[in-house]
Amino acid sequence: MQGERQAGPDLLRSIAALFVVGVHFYLNCGYYMVPMQGTKMYLMTCVRWFFLICVPLYMLLTGYFKCHKTISRSHYMSLVPIVAAYVLITVIKIFVSNHFYGKIYFFWDSVKNIANYTFAWYVGMYICLMLLIPFLNILWQALPAKREKLILIGSLVFICSLYPVVLYIAPSYWQILYPVLYYYIGTYIREYSPRVSKPLLVTIVIAVTILNASISFFGAKGELFNWTILGPVDSGYSTVTVAACAVAFFLLLYQAEIRTGWLRALLRRISEVSFEIYMFTGCFDAVIYSIAYRYTGGKDALKFFWLFFALVPLNFVLSFLSARLYRALYTRCAGVIAQIIKKRGRSRS
DSSP states (O other): OTTOOOHHHHHHHHHHHHHHHHHHHHHHTTGGGSOSOSHHHHHHHHHHHHHTTHHHHHHHHHHHHHTTOOSOHHHHHTHHHHHHHHHHHHHHHHHHHHHHHOSOOOHHHHHHHHHTTTTOHHHHHHHHHHHHHHHHHHHHHHSOSHHHHHHHHHHHHHHHTSTTTSTTSSOGGGGGGHHHHHHHHHHHHHHHOOOOOHHHHHHHHHHHHHHHHHHHHHHTTTSSOOTTSSOTTGGGTTSHHHHHHHHHHHHHHTTOOOOOHHHHHHHHHHHHTHHHHHHHHHHHHHHHHHHHHHHHTSOOHHHHTTTHHHHHHHHHHHHHHHHHHHHHHHHHHHHHHHHHHHHHHHHHO
């Protein structure tokens, strides 16, 4: 049915939100404090690298949906709900963290950390990307054909994604351009709707995940997780193998057809608040893991191995419910404020 909302992107955004919760599990369970030894740690390493495609999926979706945005008031105003959610939910997180961990955030430190995106680095990156999007689109639309657009994407892969898999092929400082790479790949997918064999895509996702995990696990040589292996910039989002896994996973699901009405509705409701879920998961990290530590004796990845299947879904559900509540309250308050501004404008005229 023409004009019907696509289920595939909702599915991808929902999965990305779940994967964010999964990545946070590794930050809180002590995974990075345990030597890379044994079957459990290897399996956890595989899952860790698979979940790491969460941020690339968000960036691909940004390119997929914003490839036609122009320099307009509506485009820049769309940042208001993002900034508001970041500030308001971060304040909640500060109070929750101070309650469960003791007073670790003081007033001026909190203000400073909010301003420099310490609580959510992704927000700072996204705001800057949004400012560039109209100009990125002008560049893309100026390219005459598919060939030139592929050359642009290939050039970005070369300068910001191959290091550290291939050392010295391009200066390492170019890695930081990786959001633009993902944005343009998402734009390309939206424009050309490439179709790739699903068995091939599944094979790529599995093979690359195992490859990343094996390089990371065995490269550590029995010591702690080595951040310089495959992940010197932002944990590895720029690395070509992570990019390959994310793009293959995106292509696997972006055209997914979901005919079950309740499931489509649920995925849409999750997708609509995926950013708020990302923000709220930090709040529930403080609650859930501070309680879990009482039973595990602290951060110990091996003791948390099976708890993954309880804590990650629990965090996701609580974050989703909180995100929906926040969105309802924000929508109502924004509507009231808009009405007040509208009435004042009429009275002045």
